[in-house]
Amino acid sequence: MSKNSSPSGDSRVTMFVGKGGVGKTTCAAATALHYASRGEQTLAISTDPTPSLLHIFETDREQDTAKILSSMHLRELSMQEIREMWDTKFGREVYEVFSSFVSIGYAEFVDFIISILPGMRDEFTVDYIRELTNENQYRRIVWDTAPLGQTLSLLKMPAMLAEHLNIAPRIYSKLKLGKESRKPILDILRDWERLSGEDIDFLREEVRFILVTIPEELAVRQLDNVLSEFNRYGLKIKQLIINNVVEADGSDFLGAKGEEQREYIKILYSKYSDMRIVEIPMFPRQIKGVERLQELGKHLPW
Numbered sequence: 001m002s003k004n005s006s007p008s009g010d011s012r013v014t015m016f017v018g019k020g021g022v023g024k025t026t027c028a029a030a031t032a033l034h035y036a037s038r039g040e041q042t043l044a045i046s047t048d049p050t051p052s053l054l055h056i057f058e059t060d061r062e063q064d065t066a067k068i069l070s071s072m073h074l075r076e077l078s079m080q081e082i083r084e085m086w087d088t089k090f091g092r093e094v095y096e097v098f099s100s101f102v103s104i105g106y107a108e109f110v111d112f113i114i115s116i117l118p119g120m121r122d123e124f125t126v127d128y129i130r131e132l133t134n135e136n137q138y139r140r141i142v143w144d145t146a147p148l149g150q151t152l153s154l155l156k157m158p159a160m161l162a163e164h165l166n167i168a169p170r171i172y173s174k175l176k177l178g179k180e181s182r183k184p185i186l187d188i189l190r191d192w193e194r195l196s197g198e199d200i201d202f203l204r205e206e207v208r209f210i211l212v213t214i215p216e217e218l219a220v221r222q223l224d225n226v227l228s229e230f231n232r233y234g235l236k237i238k239q240l241i242i243n244n245v246v247e248a249d250g251s252d253f254l255g256a257k258g259e260e261q262r263e264y265i266k267i268l269y270s271k272y273s274d275m276r277i278v279e280i281p282m283f284p285r286q287i288k289g290v291e292r293l294q295e296l297g298k299h300l301p302w
Contacts, residue, residue, distance in 0.1 A: 011208035018212035030297035032142035036072030040139040051076040215261035
Protein backbone atom coordinates (compact mmCIF):
# COMPACT_ATOMS: atom_id res chain seq x y z
CA MET A 1 0.00 0.00 0.00
CA SER A 2 1.24 3.48 -0.81
CA LYS A 3 2.19 5.50 2.24
CA ASN A 4 -0.26 8.18 1.16
CA SER A 5 -3.22 5.90 0.52
CA SER A 6 -6.09 5.33 2.88
CA PRO A 7 -6.75 1.89 4.39
CA SER A 8 -9.52 1.32 1.87
CA GLY A 9 -7.07 1.88 -0.97
CA ASP A 10 -8.42 5.20 -2.22
CA SER A 11 -6.11 8.14 -2.79
CA ARG A 12 -5.76 10.93 -0.31
CA VAL A 13 -5.33 13.43 -3.14
CA THR A 14 -8.11 13.93 -5.66
CA MET A 15 -7.36 16.12 -8.66
CA PHE A 16 -10.19 17.49 -10.81
CA VAL A 17 -9.25 18.19 -14.40
CA GLY A 18 -11.16 19.49 -17.38
CA LYS A 19 -11.45 22.41 -19.70
CA GLY A 20 -12.73 25.71 -18.34
CA GLY A 21 -16.43 26.13 -17.76
CA VAL A 22 -17.47 22.50 -17.23
CA GLY A 23 -18.04 22.76 -13.47
CA LYS A 24 -14.71 21.38 -12.33
CA THR A 25 -14.35 23.74 -9.38
CA THR A 26 -17.90 23.11 -8.21
CA CYS A 27 -17.35 19.34 -8.26
CA ALA A 28 -14.09 19.77 -6.35
CA ALA A 29 -15.82 21.94 -3.73
CA ALA A 30 -18.64 19.43 -3.24
CA THR A 31 -16.18 16.56 -2.93
CA ALA A 32 -14.12 18.37 -0.30
CA LEU A 33 -17.28 19.20 1.63
CA HIS A 34 -18.30 15.53 1.55
CA TYR A 35 -15.02 14.38 3.11
CA ALA A 36 -15.06 17.15 5.71
CA SER A 37 -18.65 16.32 6.64
CA ARG A 38 -17.43 12.83 7.55
CA GLY A 39 -14.98 14.40 10.00
CA GLU A 40 -11.90 13.95 7.82
CA GLN A 41 -9.47 16.86 7.94
CA THR A 42 -9.75 18.20 4.40
CA LEU A 43 -8.03 20.87 2.34
CA ALA A 44 -9.66 22.14 -0.85
CA ILE A 45 -6.93 23.91 -2.80
CA SER A 46 -7.08 25.80 -6.07
CA THR A 47 -4.06 26.38 -8.28
CA ASP A 48 -6.11 28.03 -11.00
CA PRO A 49 -4.76 31.52 -11.83
CA THR A 50 -8.38 32.72 -11.68
CA PRO A 51 -9.69 30.69 -8.71
CA SER A 52 -13.33 30.59 -7.60
CA LEU A 53 -13.35 28.23 -4.62
CA LEU A 54 -13.90 30.99 -2.07
CA HIS A 55 -16.65 32.45 -4.24
CA ILE A 56 -18.45 29.10 -4.46
CA PHE A 57 -18.38 28.80 -0.67
CA GLU A 58 -19.55 32.42 -0.39
CA THR A 59 -16.47 33.30 1.63
CA ASP A 60 -14.58 36.60 1.88
CA ARG A 61 -12.68 37.08 -1.35
CA GLU A 62 -10.04 39.26 0.31
CA GLN A 63 -8.35 36.25 1.89
CA ASP A 64 -6.46 33.34 0.35
CA THR A 65 -7.27 30.79 3.06
CA ALA A 66 -10.57 30.15 4.82
CA LYS A 67 -12.00 27.72 7.37
CA ILE A 68 -15.42 26.39 6.33
CA LEU A 69 -16.00 23.65 8.89
CA SER A 70 -13.94 22.52 11.85
CA SER A 71 -12.47 19.89 9.54
CA MET A 72 -12.26 21.85 6.29
CA HIS A 73 -10.01 24.59 4.94
CA LEU A 74 -9.93 26.33 1.57
CA ARG A 75 -6.82 27.71 -0.01
CA GLU A 76 -6.31 29.63 -3.23
CA LEU A 77 -2.62 29.63 -4.05
CA SER A 78 -1.49 33.15 -4.87
CA MET A 79 1.16 34.23 -7.35
CA GLN A 80 3.25 35.56 -4.46
CA GLU A 81 3.28 32.14 -2.80
CA ILE A 82 4.43 30.57 -6.06
CA ARG A 83 7.27 33.08 -6.23
CA GLU A 84 8.28 32.12 -2.70
CA MET A 85 8.31 28.44 -3.71
CA TRP A 86 10.85 29.31 -6.36
CA ASP A 87 13.16 30.83 -3.77
CA THR A 88 12.66 27.99 -1.31
CA LYS A 89 13.35 25.29 -3.89
CA PHE A 90 15.63 25.74 -6.90
CA GLY A 91 14.91 29.29 -7.96
CA ARG A 92 18.37 30.64 -7.31
CA GLU A 93 20.19 27.62 -8.68
CA VAL A 94 18.05 27.37 -11.82
CA TYR A 95 18.67 31.08 -12.29
CA GLU A 96 22.38 30.35 -12.31
CA VAL A 97 21.87 27.98 -15.23
CA PHE A 98 19.98 30.56 -17.28
CA SER A 99 22.32 33.40 -16.32
CA SER A 100 25.21 31.35 -17.70
CA PHE A 101 23.84 32.12 -21.15
CA VAL A 102 22.09 35.46 -20.84
CA SER A 103 22.50 38.53 -18.70
CA ILE A 104 19.33 38.88 -16.63
CA GLY A 105 18.57 39.99 -13.09
CA TYR A 106 16.97 37.56 -10.67
CA ALA A 107 13.72 39.52 -10.29
CA GLU A 108 13.29 39.69 -14.06
CA PHE A 109 14.10 36.00 -14.33
CA VAL A 110 11.39 35.05 -11.81
CA ASP A 111 8.85 37.21 -13.67
CA PHE A 112 9.78 35.39 -16.86
CA ILE A 113 9.42 31.94 -15.28
CA ILE A 114 6.11 32.67 -13.57
CA SER A 115 4.48 34.63 -16.39
CA ILE A 116 5.91 33.20 -19.59
CA LEU A 117 6.57 29.58 -18.68
CA PRO A 118 3.42 28.41 -16.83
CA GLY A 119 4.49 24.78 -17.12
CA MET A 120 7.45 25.43 -14.87
CA ARG A 121 5.23 27.29 -12.44
CA ASP A 122 2.79 24.38 -12.39
CA GLU A 123 5.55 21.87 -11.78
CA PHE A 124 6.49 23.62 -8.56
CA THR A 125 2.82 23.72 -7.65
CA VAL A 126 2.74 19.93 -7.95
CA ASP A 127 5.76 19.79 -5.67
CA TYR A 128 3.90 21.92 -3.14
CA ILE A 129 0.91 19.55 -3.15
CA ARG A 130 3.26 16.59 -2.76
CA GLU A 131 4.89 18.15 0.28
CA LEU A 132 1.49 18.95 1.79
CA THR A 133 0.54 15.31 1.40
CA ASN A 134 3.72 14.09 3.06
CA GLU A 135 3.18 16.43 6.03
CA ASN A 136 0.01 14.46 6.92
CA GLN A 137 -1.81 17.53 8.23
CA TYR A 138 -4.82 16.70 6.06
CA ARG A 139 -6.55 13.38 5.59
CA ARG A 140 -7.88 14.54 2.22
CA ILE A 141 -6.61 17.07 -0.30
CA VAL A 142 -8.99 18.02 -3.10
CA TRP A 143 -7.19 19.83 -5.88
CA ASP A 144 -8.88 22.17 -8.33
CA THR A 145 -6.49 22.76 -11.21
CA ALA A 146 -6.13 25.35 -13.91
CA PRO A 147 -7.98 24.79 -17.21
CA LEU A 148 -6.79 21.60 -18.81
CA GLY A 149 -4.30 23.05 -21.29
CA GLN A 150 -2.32 24.69 -18.52
CA THR A 151 -2.45 21.59 -16.35
CA LEU A 152 -1.08 19.39 -19.11
CA SER A 153 1.82 21.77 -19.62
CA LEU A 154 3.22 20.74 -16.24
CA LEU A 155 3.36 17.11 -17.41
CA LYS A 156 5.70 18.04 -20.25
CA MET A 157 8.36 19.56 -18.05
CA PRO A 158 10.11 16.34 -16.87
CA ALA A 159 10.27 14.92 -20.41
CA MET A 160 11.51 18.20 -21.84
CA LEU A 161 14.12 18.46 -19.12
CA ALA A 162 15.28 14.87 -19.57
CA GLU A 163 15.64 15.42 -23.31
CA HIS A 164 17.62 18.55 -22.61
CA LEU A 165 19.90 16.73 -20.20
CA ASN A 166 20.72 14.11 -22.81
CA ILE A 167 22.90 16.69 -24.50
CA ALA A 168 23.84 18.51 -21.32
CA PRO A 169 27.37 17.12 -21.00
CA ARG A 170 28.29 18.55 -24.39
CA ILE A 171 26.79 21.93 -23.53
CA TYR A 172 27.55 22.43 -19.87
CA SER A 173 30.78 20.55 -19.26
CA LYS A 174 32.83 23.69 -19.90
CA LEU A 175 30.63 26.09 -17.97
CA LYS A 176 31.83 27.58 -14.72
CA LEU A 177 30.38 26.82 -11.31
CA GLY A 178 27.26 28.65 -10.23
CA LYS A 179 28.20 32.11 -9.01
CA GLU A 180 26.43 31.74 -5.66
CA SER A 181 26.05 28.02 -4.99
CA ARG A 182 29.45 27.06 -6.43
CA LYS A 183 27.83 23.87 -7.64
CA PRO A 184 28.57 22.61 -11.14
CA ILE A 185 25.84 23.66 -13.57
CA LEU A 186 25.27 20.05 -14.58
CA ASP A 187 24.70 19.06 -10.93
CA ILE A 188 22.12 21.81 -10.60
CA LEU A 189 20.31 20.48 -13.65
CA ARG A 190 20.39 16.94 -12.29
CA ASP A 191 18.82 18.16 -9.04
CA TRP A 192 16.10 19.78 -11.09
CA GLU A 193 15.56 16.57 -13.03
CA ARG A 194 15.31 14.64 -9.77
CA LEU A 195 12.62 17.00 -8.51
CA SER A 196 10.70 16.60 -11.76
CA GLY A 197 10.90 12.83 -11.44
CA GLU A 198 9.63 12.86 -7.85
CA ASP A 199 6.71 15.06 -8.81
CA ILE A 200 5.63 13.01 -11.81
CA ASP A 201 5.87 9.83 -9.68
CA PHE A 202 3.64 11.52 -7.12
CA LEU A 203 1.04 12.23 -9.81
CA ARG A 204 1.22 8.65 -11.06
CA GLU A 205 1.10 6.90 -7.71
CA GLU A 206 -0.70 9.12 -5.23
CA VAL A 207 -3.32 11.12 -7.10
CA ARG A 208 -6.80 10.12 -8.20
CA PHE A 209 -7.80 11.98 -11.36
CA ILE A 210 -11.42 12.83 -12.07
CA LEU A 211 -12.19 14.27 -15.50
CA VAL A 212 -15.17 16.60 -15.75
CA THR A 213 -16.94 17.30 -19.03
CA ILE A 214 -20.32 18.40 -20.36
CA PRO A 215 -22.46 16.65 -23.01
CA GLU A 216 -21.67 19.03 -25.84
CA GLU A 217 -19.92 18.40 -29.14
CA LEU A 218 -16.71 20.35 -28.57
CA ALA A 219 -16.20 19.04 -25.04
CA VAL A 220 -16.73 15.42 -26.15
CA ARG A 221 -14.37 15.82 -29.10
CA GLN A 222 -11.59 17.04 -26.82
CA LEU A 223 -11.58 14.03 -24.52
CA ASP A 224 -9.56 11.69 -26.75
CA ASN A 225 -6.70 14.17 -26.88
CA VAL A 226 -6.93 14.73 -23.15
CA LEU A 227 -6.75 11.03 -22.31
CA SER A 228 -4.00 10.43 -24.86
CA GLU A 229 -1.88 13.11 -23.25
CA PHE A 230 -2.44 11.69 -19.76
CA ASN A 231 -1.66 8.15 -20.91
CA ARG A 232 1.55 9.39 -22.48
CA TYR A 233 2.85 10.16 -19.01
CA GLY A 234 1.42 7.09 -17.32
CA LEU A 235 -1.43 9.01 -15.67
CA LYS A 236 -4.67 7.07 -15.63
CA ILE A 237 -8.08 8.71 -15.44
CA LYS A 238 -10.60 6.19 -14.13
CA GLN A 239 -13.58 8.43 -13.42
CA LEU A 240 -15.56 10.69 -15.71
CA ILE A 241 -18.21 13.15 -14.58
CA ILE A 242 -20.77 14.31 -17.13
CA ASN A 243 -21.99 17.59 -15.72
CA ASN A 244 -25.09 19.72 -16.44
CA VAL A 245 -27.23 16.90 -17.81
CA VAL A 246 -30.71 18.20 -18.66
CA GLU A 247 -33.65 16.35 -17.16
CA ALA A 248 -36.66 17.10 -19.35
CA ASP A 249 -39.70 18.48 -17.54
CA GLY A 250 -42.15 18.53 -20.42
CA SER A 251 -41.03 21.81 -21.98
CA ASP A 252 -40.14 21.81 -25.66
CA PHE A 253 -36.89 23.66 -25.00
CA LEU A 254 -35.58 21.28 -22.34
CA GLY A 255 -36.84 18.29 -24.27
CA ALA A 256 -34.85 19.30 -27.35
CA LYS A 257 -31.79 20.10 -25.30
CA GLY A 258 -31.98 16.82 -23.41
CA GLU A 259 -32.37 14.84 -26.63
CA GLU A 260 -29.29 16.49 -28.10
CA GLN A 261 -27.30 15.77 -24.97
CA ARG A 262 -28.30 12.10 -24.92
CA GLU A 263 -26.52 11.53 -28.22
CA TYR A 264 -23.26 12.79 -26.76
CA ILE A 265 -23.80 10.91 -23.51
CA LYS A 266 -24.22 7.67 -25.50
CA ILE A 267 -20.90 8.37 -27.20
CA LEU A 268 -19.20 8.89 -23.85
CA TYR A 269 -20.54 5.63 -22.41
CA SER A 270 -19.53 3.75 -25.56
CA LYS A 271 -16.00 5.13 -25.88
CA TYR A 272 -15.08 5.18 -22.19
CA SER A 273 -16.76 2.05 -20.90
CA ASP A 274 -13.66 1.23 -18.86
CA MET A 275 -14.26 4.31 -16.70
CA ARG A 276 -16.70 4.89 -13.91
CA ILE A 277 -19.11 7.43 -15.39
CA VAL A 278 -21.37 9.60 -13.27
CA GLU A 279 -24.02 12.00 -14.52
CA ILE A 280 -24.83 15.18 -12.63
CA PRO A 281 -28.09 16.92 -13.47
CA MET A 282 -28.35 20.56 -14.38
CA PHE A 283 -29.60 22.45 -11.34
CA PRO A 284 -32.14 25.27 -11.62
CA ARG A 285 -29.97 27.64 -9.60
CA GLN A 286 -26.28 28.44 -9.40
CA ILE A 287 -24.39 26.09 -7.08
CA LYS A 288 -23.10 28.31 -4.27
CA GLY A 289 -22.97 27.80 -0.53
CA VAL A 290 -22.77 24.70 1.65
CA GLU A 291 -26.40 23.58 1.26
CA ARG A 292 -26.39 23.52 -2.54
CA LEU A 293 -22.95 21.94 -2.65
CA GLN A 294 -24.22 19.15 -0.42
CA GLU A 295 -27.11 18.59 -2.82
CA LEU A 296 -24.74 18.32 -5.75
CA GLY A 297 -22.48 16.03 -3.74
CA LYS A 298 -25.22 13.39 -3.56
CA HIS A 299 -24.57 12.70 -7.26
CA LEU A 300 -20.77 12.46 -7.07
CA PRO A 301 -18.69 9.23 -6.97
CA TRP A 302 -17.22 8.46 -3.57
